[in-house]
Amino acid sequence: xxxxxxxxxxxxxxxxxxxxxxxxxxxxxxxxxxxxxxxxxxxxxxxxxxxxxxxxxxxxxxxxxxxxxxxxxxxxxxxxxxxxxxxxxxxxxxxxxxxxxxxxxxxxxxxxx
Amino acid sequence: xxxxxxxxxxxxxxxxxxxxxxxxxxxxxxxxxxxxxxxxxxxxxxxxxxxxxxxxxxxxxxxxxxxxxxxxxxxxxxxxxxxxxxxxxxxxxxxxxxxxxxxxxxxxxxxxxxx
Numbered sequence: 001x002x003x004x005x006x007x008x009x010x011x012x013x014x015x016x017x018x019x020x021x022x023x024x025x026x027x028x029x030x031x032x033x034x035x036x037x038x039x040x041x042x043x044x045x046x047x048x049x050x051x052x053x054x055x056x057x058x059x060x061x062x063x064x065x066x067x068x069x070x071x072x073x074x075x076x077x078x079x080x081x082x083x084x085x086x087x088x089x090x091x092x093x094x095x096x097x098x099x100x101x102x103x104x105x106x107x108x109x110x111x112x113x
Numbered sequence: 114x115x116x117x118x119x120x121x122x123x124x125x126x127x128x129x130x131x132x133x134x135x136x137x138x139x140x141x142x143x144x145x146x147x148x149x150x151x152x153x154x155x156x157x158x159x160x161x162x163x164x165x166x167x168x169x170x171x172x173x174x175x176x177x178x179x180x181x182x183x184x185x186x187x188x189x190x191x192x193x194x195x196x197x198x199x200x201x202x203x204x205x206x207x208x209x210x211x212x213x214x215x216x217x218x219x220x221x222x223x224x225x226x227x228x
Contacts, residue, residue, distance in 0.1 A: 100161065
């Protein structure tokens with residue numbers, strides 16, 4: 001039972017354009033959400049997070065949007081750069097739990113020059 | 114600079130062998146985690162530990178065990194390796210209640226092939 005879903009396995013975008021990566025979740029107890037980026041042969045690295053008390057969080061070129069009623073979050077990258085090409089995982093957690101993260105299946109982003 | 118290291122980047126083992134994957138972190142983190150990453154399945158939690166000698170099962174613990182004798186070291190053990198345990202294994206650590214909360218730091222991964 002996949003509690004966190006990333007329905008697009010891959011996404012191709014041109015340099016300078018916007019990349020939008022989507023993530024859906026089913027567990028209404030999740031109240032903290034994170035995005036990780038993973039390059040080949042490296043471990044995932046933390047990118048940006050958002051608490052359920054917010055609907056938007058911004059960090060430079062990266063913005064995460066949360067729609068609690070739809071149980072949906074998205075990561076916007078503007079402008080996209082070739083160095084952003086990687087696999088992006090969204091993850092969710094319950095603040096009352098042990099802080100386990102439940103990861104999605106990942107979306108491979110390719111930004112072409 | 115935070116650091117999580119894993120003992121091997123690549124490992125090839127035979128079916129039935131006992132396999133040890135080692136993870137060390139130098140950040141004095143209480144929490145440590147073992148995941149496996151498979152295509153189309155994302156990262157799945159195998160085991161985690163919130164203190165020395167403490168361990169909890171994750172979502173897919175079958176066929177695995179763990180050991181945490183020291184705070185900085187968390188070992189994953191495959192008692193009798195099978196081909197369906199061929200995967201990328203990732204170790205991570207985090208502080209409880211850290212800010213930003215729940216952020217986990219990952220090692221580079223060990224690609225294990227069981228033949």
